[in-house]
Amino acid sequence: MYGKTASELLTKVRTEKPLVHHITNYVTVNDCANITLCTGASPVMAHAVEEVSEMVSYAGALVLNIGTLSPGQIKSMLVAGRRANELEIPVILDPVGAGATKLRTESTLYLLSELDISVLKGNAGEIGVLAGSKGKVRGVDSESIDGDAADIAVECAENFETIVVMSGATDIVTDGNRTLTVENGHEMMGKLSGTGCMAASVLGSFAGVSEDYMLSSASALAAFGLAGEKAGMCANGPYSFRTALFDQLYSLKPVELKVDAKVKEYNGV
């Protein structure tokens, strides 16, 4: 059933080509632009406070990523996010490195309090920190979490009344009541900078053609992960994997996703 939804949403992304407005870091921004294109959506990157409100008004989704945060950027995120909220455009927040510095943790909490975030996507450490000091983050990597991953994701979703995506070998998607797991993916995705950021772009692309952000998120992760699985078959290392990942997502057929999406309801261990 989830495979069918995922395949239908992928088709919809490619037909409707939603504009995905990113306010994002300068490390992986090119990857985000290209993965959005390879998904079938249309990326735009714009951060100036003078234009974000206008730009987002044409968007199907807004992706906020704090990977190379600055105070000016937070202000632009706030302006764009408020406009997106007014227009009921979904907002994806990727709190890169939350927990690593006060600026990142506090900025994330500020955005979560001021904006209606549709999907909060982070690694286990980041989500753990946001759920109340249950995670440890080193730089932009998850170091450890203190407790069961799914429980922490659920708690985070309840606290912030949002859908939480916790990325990992098994991705967890939860709105606090209902939890899905996605098991598509390839270990090489952890060897490459930016796969987390790219995942947020794919989440935005799918959210741009759906109103059920639980299903759109699980579908997006399945599509991205499945492209990773196929890429892993022909890679010699992280960079040939990268080339294949983009090519495979671009070439991914909805029918493949229907068959091979590994999305399941989760009912505890």
Add this chain to the structure above:
Amino acid sequence: MYGKTASELLTKVRTEKPLVHHITNYVTVNDCANITLCTGASPVMAHAVEEVSEMVSYAGALVLNIGTLSPGQIKSMLVAGRRANELEIPVILDPVGAGATKLRTESTLYLLSELDISVLKGNAGEIGVLAGSKGKVRGVDSESIDGDAADIAVECAENFETIVVMSGATDIVTDGNRTLTVENGHEMMGKLSGTGCMAASVLGSFAGVSEDYMLSSASALAAFGLAGEKAGMCANGPYSFRTALFDQLYSLKPVELKVDAKVKEYNGV
């Protein structure tokens, strides 16, 4: 004849290695640096208002790209552009997303009014907007134009007294009086983020060794497009295409360009 000119200019780029100073967006800046190197020229990226005037004084060309615009960046573009004008260094302007927001449209018009722009390069939507609301832009993509592409390019060239390059399946190069078309290229170039920005870097590289910016522009587009054609033969998707595009431009022989450049005079439909 145009093939011969193109091949001679490519040889000249590789011999003289002009410095191409970019003030550009952070999305595709790495692509711009590398495509400039693969063309045979030498890229430098510098945006601080404290240094752009000095940096551009050593350059063979200045490339201005508003893809991730901010007011501070416009100021630097103005300072660098004025110095380039004083020194008769050609200035290429790529008005990425003009028409998508007021900031982009107005900044482009401001730069066009304050600077002597040698080549204005945009997609059909951007050039249409600048020619007087005859184009529609969504994010950074051309959505539609209202009228004949060549007519709009000519009108834009007349209005701003500059050479206009309108990119597309067929590229149009016009100074308002004379119009050339370039038919080299590959559809995969539209599936990859940054090919428009890269084209501007190649335009800058060729302008840096020429005084006839009509011919240098048509030659640059033919070289870049021909590399794309060759890359398209061995690509599995946008990213393997990307790898091949850079490799093929690097390896492109002047004699190939002489034979395979598809540049023609245009005399109406």
Add this chain to the structure above:
Amino acid sequence: MYGKTASELLTKVRTEKPLVHHITNYVTVNDCANITLCTGASPVMAHAVEEVSEMVSYAGALVLNIGTLSPGQIKSMLVAGRRANELEIPVILDPVGAGATKLRTESTLYLLSELDISVLKGNAGEIGVLAGSKGKVRGVDSESIDGDAADIAVECAENFETIVVMSGATDIVTDGNRTLTVENGHEMMGKLSGTGCMAASVLGSFAGVSEDYMLSSASALAAFGLAGEKAGMCANGPYSFRTALFDQLYSLKPVELKVDAKVKEYNGV
């Protein structure tokens, strides 16, 4: 002997995975993140003055690169560098384009005077300029130096009481008293934007697991250069070389480095 040290340090990088904090340019920042990962260390990029002091306190090394310099960035470098000095975390400085503009030259001299720089890495032109106008820089490329490369590197090391790495076909590593040369590498590394910046990231990764920055630097250059040699065997041009370079560094076995590192004492011509 140097091969043995290099192989041991590579193993140590992969075991300890030091966090390498970069304050760097936006042109090659993605390359720096990925090459750090491929070396085995963990990259983080953070430039906001509000967080750099906190971020660097968790780092094994700090890499400062002025490739797209701005006054605000220099301030952040100063704050991060001072904290790194307090905590005895090694600081690598890559003065990209020093000599090309006053801003770059003066900012470099300012950082050298205010901070305790562990390793100053530049091309011959940059090091020559810093050693007292003995180099010429054009954009970010070394154009020429006036004198013997090793002598100039030694002079620069003496003047600034730091280890100097002068990159080139033969890399020179010197603390002013003792000089090593590293002959690993491939000419294709000069055809690709960012290999100098990447080298600084690898220097930082190795410095993060060592206290002898002469040996860590020579080892890092040998590892990076050897990956380049292996990549050169299967490349068709700069971009397929790039893919292979990252893959090869990721796959590089310590034992290969032990056998094939080309590090030697240098005792004059």
